C-alpha cells in the first residue's frame with residue numbers, strides 16, 4: 001500500500017477553487033478508493049468511521065474522525081456503507097439536516113427491497129438532500145485509474161442544486177454524469193449494475209434452443225436413421241456436415257425473427273387503426289432486442305461460411321467424389337454435363353455470397369462508430385431495406401439449394417423432411433406477409449396510421465394528447 005502515499009498527492013494543487021472539503025462515511029474498499037481519487041483531484045477529504053484511527057490503508061492526506069464529527073466538516077457527505085448498516089444514520093439526523101447525502105450503494109439482487117436504497121436513506125434522514133450516484137463505478141476502476149469499463153455515473157435526486165454539486169464532483173473525477181431525474185429513478189439506477197447483458201439474454205437462449213433442436217433433428221435423420229435401416233455408422237457427420245446445416249438454419253431463422261416483429265407491429269397497427277396504443281410487452285421487448293438477434297445471426301452465418309470453405313479438403317467429400325468417378329469408369333457409364341445443374345449450383349452459391357455480403361454490411365453499420373456517421377434515414381435504409389434484401393437473398397439461397405428435391409418423397413426419412421425445409425417456413429411466411437403489406441392500398445393506410453391518422457379517434461387516448469390530426 002506504499003502506492004497510496006505518493007498517489008495521494010493532489011494533481012491539481014493549483015486549482016484553488018477545488019479545495020472543497022467532502023466527507024466520506026465508511027472506510028471500506030469503496031470509501032478508500034473514492035477518497036484517494038478525490039484527493040488526487042484536489043478535494044480535501046474527511047472520513048467518518050466507527051473506529052477513527054489512522055490506518056496505513058487510508059490515503060494519506062485525509063482526516064479520519066467519528067461519523068458525527070466528520071459530518072460537521074462538510075456539507076456533502078458520501079455514504080459508502082452497505083444499506084444493511086444505514087440504521088445508525090438516524091442518530092445523525094440533526095447534523096445531516098440540509099446537507100447533501102450521497103447514496104452509492106448496490107444490492108445483491110434485482111429488486112431486493114421494496115423501496116430503493118436511496119429512498120430508504122431519505123426516509124431515515126428526512127432533513128438531508130439525498131442524491132443517488134457512483135453505484136455503477138467499481139472501487140477497482142477508481143483505484144486503477146484506467147476506468148476503461150464504464151465512465152457513466154447515473155445521478156438522481158429531488159433537489160436539483162444538490163444533484164448539480166454531485167455531478168460537478170463526478171466530472172472533476174473524469175467521469176461522465178448522466179441526470180436521471182428524481183429519486184424515483186433510484187430503483188432503476190440500482191438495478192443497472194446487477195444486469196448481465198439484459199438485451200442479449202433472450203436472443204442467446206433462443207439461438208441455443210434452435211441449435212439444439214436442429215442438431216437433434218439432423219442427428220435423427222442422418223445418423224440414427226441410416227444406422228437403424230442399414231447398420232451404417234454416420235456419426236462422423238456430427239463434426240461438420242450437421243453443424244453446417246444447424247448453423248445456417250439458425251442464422252436464417254434468427255434473421256427472419258429480426259424482421260418478424262416489425263410485420264406483427266404493422267398488422268397490429270392496421271387492426272387497431274391507430275399507432276397511439278402501446279404494443280404488448282413481449283412485442284416491445286422483441287423489437288428492442290432485434291439488433292442482438294441480428295448480430296447473433298451474423299455470427300452463425302460466419303460459421304456457415306467457414307464450414308463451407310473446408311468442404312473440398314474433407315476426406316469424406318474427396319472419397320465420395322473419387323469413388324463416384326471410379327464407379328463410372330468400371331460401369332462404363334457416362335455422366336453428361338448438365339447446364340441446368342450447373343446453373344442451379346452456381347446461382348445458389350452466388351445468392352449465398354451476396355446475402356452474406358449484405359449481412360456483413362448490416363453488422364458493420366450497427367457499430368457505433370459507423371452508425372454515428374450516418375443520419376437516421378440512411379441507417380433505416382440500410383437496416384430495413386437492405387435488411388429485407390439480405391433476408392430475400394438468404395431465403396432464395398436456401399430455396400435454390402433445395403432445388404428439385406425440395407419436397408420429393410425420396411428425401412423424407414421417417415416422414416421427416418430435410419431440416420432446411422422446416423427452416424424456410426418462417427422466412428417464406430414473413431416475406432409473403434411483407435409483400436402483402438407493401439401493396440399500395442394497404443401501405444397507404446399504414447403510412448397514414450404512422451403519420452397520426454386514427455380510424456376511431458374518440459376511443460383512443462390520443463385525443464387526450466391533442467394528436468388528432470384529421
Ligand SMILES: Cc1cc2nc3c(=O)[nH]c(=O)nc-3n(C[C@H](O)[C@H](O)[C@H](O)COP(=O)(O)OP(=O)(O)OC[C@H]3O[C@@H](n4cnc5c(N)ncnc54)[C@H](O)[C@@H]3O)c2cc1C
Pocket residue numbers: 255258259260261262263265266269275290291292293294295297298359362363365366367380383384385387450451
Ligand atoms: C447484422 C445485423 C445488425 C443489426 N444492427 C442493428 C442496430 O444496430 N440497430 C438496430 O436498431 N437494429 C439493428 N438490426 C435489426 C434490424 O435491422 C432493424 O431493427 C431494422 O430497422 C428492422 O427493420 P423493420 O423494417 O423490420 O422495422 P422498423 O423499420 O423498425 O419498423 C418496425 C415497425 O415499427 C413500426 N413503425 C415504423 N415506423 C414507425 C413510425 N414512424 N411510427 C410508428 N410506428 C412505426 C411499424 O409497425 C413497423 O412495422 C440489425 C440486424 C442485423 C441482421
Ligand SMILES: NC(=O)C1=CN([C@@H]2O[C@H](COP(=O)(O)OP(=O)(O)OC[C@H]3O[C@@H](n4cnc5c(N)ncnc54)[C@H](OP(=O)(O)O)[C@@H]3O)[C@@H](O)[C@H]2O)C=CC1
Pocket residue numbers: 025026027028029030031048049050051079080081082083085104105106107134135136137138139140
Ligand atoms: N466495492 C465496490 O466496488 C462498490 C461498492 N459500492 C457500494 O459502496 C458501499 C460500500 O462498499 P464497500 O466499500 O465495498 O464495503 P466494505 O464492507 O468494504 O465497507 C463498508 C464500510 O461501511 C462502514 N460501516 C458502517 N457501519 C457499519 C456496520 N454496522 N458494519 C459494517 N460496516 C459498517 C465501515 O466503515 P468503518 O469501519 O470506517 O465504520 C465499512 O468499512 C456499499 O453500499 C456498496 O454497495 C458501490 C459501487 C462499487
Ligand code: HEM
Pocket residue numbers: 241244245248249251252255301304305308349352353354355356359394397398401418419420423
Ligand atoms: C459466402 C456465403 C455462402 C456460401 C458460399 C454458402 C454456401 C452454401 C453451401 C455450399 C451449402 C450446402 C451445404 C451442404 O451441402 O451441406 C449451403 C447451404 C445452406 N446455406 Fe449457405 N452459403 C453462404 C451464405 C449463407 C447465408 C448468409 C445464409 C443464411 C443466413 C445461408 C443459409 C444456408 C442454408 C439454410 C443452407 C441449407 C443447410 C442445409 O440444410 O444443408 N448461407 N450454403
Ligand SMILES: [Fe+3]
Pocket residue numbers: 029030
Ligand atoms: Fe466491497
